[in-house]
Amino acid sequence: MDLRASYGFHFDPFTREIRVEHHFPLPQYAEAKDGLLGAAQRRMSAGLIAPAGTGKTNLLRSVAEALPEARYRTSYVKVTGLSKRDMCREIAQVMGVQPAGAFNALVRRIQDKVLDAADTDGLRPVLILDEAQDLRPEVLGMLAPLTNFDMDSRLVLSVILAGQPPLAAMLRRAELEGIARRIAHYATLRPLSRDETAAYVAHRCxxxxxxxxxxxxGACDAIYEIGRGNLRATDRLALKALELAAAKDASAVDHVHVVDARRLLWP
Ligand SMILES: Nc1ncnc2c1ncn2[C@@H]1O[C@H](COP(=O)(O)OP(=O)(O)OP(=O)(O)O)[C@@H](O)[C@H]1O
Ligand SMILES: [Mg+2]
Incomplete structure (x- = not known):
């Protein structure tokens, strides 16, 4: 389907990946980003807990881009399926420890690095763990013994834990208390309102x-009624409706295209 010819797009609209400079400029994104960056700058850890499809992953990408490479060693990890060993390697990597070798030896090297204040290349490690609601609690719990999460004096590693609301429940578990206590700031994102949804669709175009x-x-209203301001649902509906309108050579996308799109996406 040639959307470009039909509606004058230069790029495909409503793609999953979107350049940071093309982000929809809504105050909630700036606020959440400032909160997470501020925590990392103060060597603290932070959480980002928000429903699915509200823009967490894209926000984390903009946070990672905003931490200068000359001062931070930032690592972004999607944690689905991560084992204890993988977590250990990720922590090693971000802390500048060679992430190879047997598990126990690696644990010891990380712990030595944490304890040795002089052993630093000056880069501050920031570990961004996305989809953290999928982490097994014992894997998340690895953060405590491997970093000085239990000591108040020096913070060697800033962690940004991002995930859907079940992450909040997980952090209330007794065995993760030490980690929950370390989170100095929580950011969140909410779905868009009706007006914001219309402005978002226009912005992406x-x-x-x-x-x-x-x-x-009418199309924007229908997109909001069906997608309820969820960015992912909005993207999928808008793109499918656009394709349907283009197939019919329609000059505009109306609510009928959107309703038809819903039927094709979620039969
Ligand atoms: N700031 C933004 N500006 C414009 N589009 C955005 C922005 N943030 C996210 N999007 C769009 O919204 C969709 C969902 O975003 P994203 O994947 O970041 O959400 P998420 O909260 O990580 O979802 P999940 O919980 O499913 O992982 C993406 O397709 C992306 O293109
Ligand atoms: Mg995501």
Whole structure:
């Protein structure tokens, strides 16, 4: 389907990956980003807990980009399926410890590094763990013995734990108390309102190069009624509706295209 020809896009709209400079400029993203960055800058750890499809992964990407490489060693990890050993390697990596060798030896090297204040290359480690609601508690618990999460004096590693609301429940478990206590700041994101959804759809069209917004007001309302301001649902509905409209040579996307799109996406 040639959306580019039909509606004047220069790039595909509503893609999953979106350049940081093309992010939708809503205050909640700036606020969440400032909170997470501020924590990392103060050598603290932070949490980002928000529902699925509200923009966590994209926000984390913008946080990682904002930490200068000259001062921070930042590592972004999607933690689904991560084992204790993998977690250990990720921590080693971000702390500048060679992440090889037997598990026990690696644990010891990380602990030595934590204890030896002089052994530093000046880069501050920041470990971003995305989809942390999928971490097994015992894997998340590895953070405590491997870093000085239990000591108050020096913080060697900033962790940004991001995930869906079940992460909050996990952090209330008794065995993770030491880690929960370390989280100095929680950020969150919410789904978009009706007006924000319409503005978001228009923004995504603009950054994809369209000079006029192909979605009429009825289409935007229908997208909001169905997608409830969830960015992922909004993207999928908008793209499918656009394809349907293009297939019919329609000059604009209306609510009928959106309703048809829903039927095709979620039969
Ligand atoms: N700031 C933003 N500006 C524009 N589009 C965005 C922004 N943040 C996210 N998106 C779009 O919204 C969709 C969902 O974003 P993202 O994957 O970051 O959400 P998520 O909260 O990580 O979802 P999940 O919980 O499923 O991992 C993506 O397809 C992305 O293109
Ligand atoms: Mg995500």
């Amino acid at each position: 603009t950054v994809a190069g369209a000079t006029t917004n192909p979605f009429d007001q």
